[in-house]
Amino acid sequence: MSYKKFWLFTLVLLGSVIYAGNTYASAKEKDTAIVYMTSDGRVNEDIVALQEMLESVVSVDIFPVELLTDNNLKQYRRLVFISTYKEKVPLKAKRAMEHFKGQALAIGENATQLKPFGKWRDRENIKLRKIGNYSLTEPIRWHAMIPPKEQWKVLVHASTLTQKVPFVSRSLHSNWSYMGDLMSSTDFVYSWPHLFSQVLGIQFQNTHPAYIVLTNINMKTNLTKLKETINELSSRHIPLHLAITPIYKEKDGSSYYIQDNKKLVKYLRSLQQRGASLILSPSGNEVDNSLEYMVLNKLYPTIISNPIKGFTAALHEHSHHFYMAKQDGHIIYPINVNQIQESTETSINQFQVSLARLRNVPGSAIGMPYPVYLGAPLMEKIISTLEDTQMPIEWIDFRKSQLQVKTKKVDIKQEKSGALHVKKSFTIKDRLQMYFQERPFEVILWAILVVVTVFVGIFFINTLRLRITLRKRLFEERNEHG
Amino acid sequence: MADLLFYIALFLIWVMLLYHMFLMEGGYLHFRSFEKPIPEWSRNMEELPTVSVFIPAHNEELVIEQTLRAMSRLYYPKDKLEVIVINDNSSDDTGLIASRFAEKYPFIRVLETVEPNKGKGKSSALNSALADSSSEIVIVYDADNTPERMAVWYLVMGLQNDPKAAATVGKFRVINAEETWLTRFINIETICFQWMAQGGRWKWFRVATIPGTNFAIRRSILERLGGWDVKALAEDTELTIRVYNLGYHIRFFPKAITWEQEPETLSVWWKQRTRWARGNQYVVLKFLRQFLTLKRKSIIFDLFYFFFTYFLFFFGVILSNALFIINLFYDIGLSIGNISLILWGLAFLLFLGEVMVTLSIEKTEMNWKNFIYVIAMYFTYSQMWIVLVVRSLSLEIKRLITGQEVKWYKTERFAKKPK
Numbered sequence: 001m002s003y004k005k006f007w008l009f010t011l012v013l014l015g016s017v018i019y020a021g022n023t024y025a026s027a028k029e030k031d032t033a034i035v036y037m038t039s040d041g042r043v044n045e046d047i048v049a050l051q052e053m054l055e056s057v058v059s060v061d062i063f064p065v066e067l068l069t070d071n072n073l074k075q076y077r078r079l080v081f082i083s084t085y086k087e088k089v090p091l092k093a094k095r096a097m098e099h100f101k102g103q104a105l106a107i108g109e110n111a112t113q114l115k116p117f118g119k120w121r122d123r124e125n126i127k128l129r130k131i132g133n134y135s136l137t138e139p140i141r142w143h144a145m146i147p148p149k150e151q152w153k154v155l156v157h158a159s160t161l162t163q164k165v166p167f168v169s170r171s172l173h174s175n176w177s178y179m180g181d182l183m184s185s186t187d188f189v190y191s192w193p194h195l196f197s198q199v200l201g202i203q204f205q206n207t208h209p210a211y212i213v214l215t216n217i218n219m220k221t222n223l224t225k226l227k228e229t230i231n232e233l234s235s236r237h238i239p240l241h242l243a244i245t246p247i248y249k250e251k252d253g254s255s256y257y258i259q260d261n262k263k264l265v266k267y268l269r270s271l272q273q274r275g276a277s278l279i280l281s282p283s284g285n286e287v288d289n290s291l292e293y294m295v296l297n298k299l300y301p302t303i304i305s306n307p308i309k310g311f312t313a314a315l316h317e318h319s320h321h322f323y324m325a326k327q328d329g330h331i332i333y334p335i336n337v338n339q340i341q342e343s344t345e346t347s348i349n350q351f352q353v354s355l356a357r358l359r360n361v362p363g364s365a366i367g368m369p370y371p372v373y374l375g376a377p378l379m380e381k382i383i384s385t386l387e388d389t390q391m392p393i394e395w396i397d398f399r400k401s402q403l404q405v406k407t408k409k410v411d412i413k414q415e416k417s418g419a420l421h422v423k424k425s426f427t428i429k430d431r432l433q434m435y436f437q438e439r440p441f442e443v444i445l446w447a448i449l450v451v452v453t454v455f456v457g458i459f460f461i462n463t464l465r466l467r468i469t470l471r472k473r474l475f476e477e478r479n480e481h482g
Numbered sequence: 483m484a485d486l487l488f489y490i491a492l493f494l495i496w497v498m499l500l501y502h503m504f505l506m507e508g509g510y511l512h513f514r515s516f517e518k519p520i521p522e523w524s525r526n527m528e529e530l531p532t533v534s535v536f537i538p539a540h541n542e543e544l545v546i547e548q549t550l551r552a553m554s555r556l557y558y559p560k561d562k563l564e565v566i567v568i569n570d571n572s573s574d575d576t577g578l579i580a581s582r583f584a585e586k587y588p589f590i591r592v593l594e595t596v597e598p599n600k601g602k603g604k605s606s607a608l609n610s611a612l613a614d615s616s617s618e619i620v621i622v623y624d625a626d627n628t629p630e631r632m633a634v635w636y637l638v639m640g641l642q643n644d645p646k647a648a649a650t651v652g653k654f655r656v657i658n659a660e661e662t663w664l665t666r667f668i669n670i671e672t673i674c675f676q677w678m679a680q681g682g683r684w685k686w687f688r689v690a691t692i693p694g695t696n697f698a699i700r701r702s703i704l705e706r707l708g709g710w711d712v713k714a715l716a717e718d719t720e721l722t723i724r725v726y727n728l729g730y731h732i733r734f735f736p737k738a739i740t741w742e743q744e745p746e747t748l749s750v751w752w753k754q755r756t757r758w759a760r761g762n763q764y765v766v767l768k769f770l771r772q773f774l775t776l777k778r779k780s781i782i783f784d785l786f787y788f789f790f791t792y793f794l795f796f797f798g799v800i801l802s803n804a805l806f807i808i809n810l811f812y813d814i815g816l817s818i819g820n821i822s823l824i825l826w827g828l829a830f831l832l833f834l835g836e837v838m839v840t841l842s843i844e845k846t847e848m849n850w851k852n853f854i855y856v857i858a859m860y861f862t863y864s865q866m867w868i869v870l871v872v873r874s875l876s877l878e879i880k881r882l883i884t885g886q887e888v889k890w891y892k893t894e895r896f897a898k899k900p901k
Contacts, residue, residue: 445821453828466842
């Protein structure tokens with residue numbers, strides 16, 4: 001081999017390695033496939049929760065079982081097949097899954113239609129009361145499947161009042177594992193990351209992305225308490241996220257508009273300039289109205305309290321979800337810690353319980369709502385409690401994401417640098433309509449003002465006209481009367 | 483709650499202010515047009531009706547002489563004119579002075595009231611004269627009035643040329659305007675009232691109110707109505723409504739001018755205006771029950787205007803003031819923005835504008851001195867009316883409850899000061 005040929009060979013080899021690396025990186029992009037079988041062909045809450053969790057660490061694609069072919073699965077390293085009702089698995093899909101070489105997990109009773117589960121036994125429906133260490137608040141009816149003992153290792157048992165049955169198992173001789181059900185609405189959900197790392201070999205990161213959302217900010221907010229709370233957060237360099245309700249409605253139906261508290265609006269604007277992220281928390285269905293009121297007051301929200309068209313990011317309040325996720329084009333920030341309602345021991349204990357659960361979920365987001373009326377002292381306590389858990393935490397700043405809000409009249413773009421670009425297209429009629437809706441009586445008063453101003457003008461012109469043009473005296477004046 | 487009360491107050495106040503604003507423009511337009519038909523009307527003044535001028539007088543020795551001197555100079559055929567001084571139970575020299583004029587001028591005579599009408603007040607006195615005369619037209623002047631020479635002529639002209647008119651009312655001016663600060667205020671008030679309330683209402687609705695003086699009314703109408711209501715303190719307003727209810731209107735014709743004396747002291751003003759306010763409240767309450775049975779819509783509207791003025795408007799003002807004062811010391815949660823302050827300022831400008839127009843109509847009245855008085859008037863004289871109306875209302879309610887008889891207050895007169 002000549003010297004030249006040697007270098008050529010070396011270069012080709014190096015290129016191949018780099019290409020292989022790239023190919024691997026590309027394969028990593030296609031890490032996990034979720035194949036689902038639901039009665040209506042749509043993903044349900046369980047599947048969404050699963051997808052979110054997996055997406056927090058790997059790339060995930062999701063297919064309905066009907067669309068599955070051999071080719072679909074070839075590029076994936078992991079497979080999750082989930083079925084939520086009993087139905088025959090389409091042949092193509094069955095064959096594709098049986099040929100899958102990577103780590104695979106089947107969830108639900110249709111799993112037994114696949115070859116690796118050929119020797120499984122059906123059991124009658126039983127009432128589950130416990131899954132692993134998690135007791136269920138209410139018994140759940142479940143169709144138990146029993147694996148052959150010698151070929152499967154049971155990882156988690158489920159229990160009825162009298163018996164124990166396998167719930168999560170891993171095959172000793174194949175690439176398949178099995179899970180009875182997802183049950184995302186139960187506390188079983190806290191054990192998912194641990195189980196999935198066992199059965200699919202997925203490693204979850206330890207650091208918890210965390211964020212505090214200050215809630216209950218409206219026209220009636222106590223500004224002093226808000227300022228104190230903000231100062232508490234700022235002193236600890238915790239990013240500021242403010243959920244604002246621009247039109248606050250009392251139970252009696254009366255509405256309070258944020259612009260009536262001018263000091264508050266001014267302060268919120270200054271916080272926005274300092275980098276705080278504003279979240280729109282509308283009352284009822286008044287999303288467009290609320291957004292427009294905020295924008296007219298130069299407050300530009302980039303997130304909404306619940307997912308809705310037009311916003312690329314949303315909170316997910318009272319969430320059972322652990323991970324920030326993309327859902328129907330929305331970035332979802334779950335609020336998964338119980339909101340503290342008052343400064344009582346019970347309330348703080350509930351907060352601690354929420355944290356303790358999340359601690360068991362590696363890499364789970366910690367989304368904490370905090371009503372500003374509770375003020376700074378409790379916030380300090382909350383943060384101390386969080387620090388006491390010694391969980392590895394990374395504070396997330398919503399302002400550092402690329403977000404957009406787009407409606408007919410408003411377009412707010414947020415860059416990763418935090419810069420906001422706002423386009424508004426309100427006509428005078430829009431503004432008048434909004435003002436009238438907000439303060440119908442005051443609009444009438446303004447109308448009176450306009451009319452009266454016109455008349456006052458006319459009267460002064462009349463006066464001037466009389467003084468200039470009244471040439472002949474129409475009445476005998478008393479001076480002449482004598 | 484505070485907001486709601488404030489809006490109610492604003493509503494009550496601004497309904498009146500807007501209405502007055504509208505009337506003011508009407509008054510101005512009437513000023514620009516009321517003289518136009520005079521040349522044509524003058525051609526219809528060949529066959530003139532007989533006229534009786536009634537001058538009810540009770541202890542009027544201070545003013546009756548100048549009044550009768552003005553009467554003696556009236557431009558009207560003397561064979562068709564009689565001036566009747568109704569000497570109503572006077573204990574001073576009123577009768578004597580009047581008799582001297584009666585001796586000198588054959589068209590002037592003195593009528594002494596007799597029981598049961600004697601000393602019962604203006605309405606009773608006028609009814610006595612009505613019974614004692616027979617002319618086609620009755621004209622009434624208060625005893626302190628000095629009508630201009632053509633006043634009666636123009637009053638009759640209004641009736642001669644308008645068969646639908648039961649009465650013509652002229653304009654009165656204040657003869658003692660420069661005497662005291664109070665008479666200056668009253669002078670501004672009366673000019674404004676006549677062009678705004680009388681002129682404006684006539685222009686827009688063909689409605690005018692019979693004042694206590696300087697008006698002519700057809701005898702036939704008076705007889706159909708049974709004369710003046712002796713119980714009424716504001717017999718003029720009361721008569722107005724009955725006239726309209728007959729299907730006639732009352733023409734405001736400011737070409738007929740009289741000059742009258744106004745109260746120079748606060749106590750006299752208070753008594754006189756209390757009588758007026760109570761009189762108007764009496765009329766509103768009397769006709770309120772007949773609201774739906776009244777024939778003329780315009781007069782129903784006008785009665786409602788009186789009701790609004792003497793009951794609701796002042797309630798609104800008091801409510802607004804009370805909220806303002808309470809809010810100074812205690813946060814009652816008023817959320818109405820600066821608009822209320824702007825409106826407050828605008829109300830003042832509106833007042834200024836309206837008064838300036840009317841003062842400019844009475845050309846010489848629009849001077850710097852009066853301008854200062856107008857500004858002061860808004861904060862003093864106008865506010866006095868609030869107290870007065872509340873007092874009058876309490877007296878009127880008391881009267882309604884106890885059923886006590888109303889005592890007629892005769893306005894005190896002031897001797898003409900030597901210059």
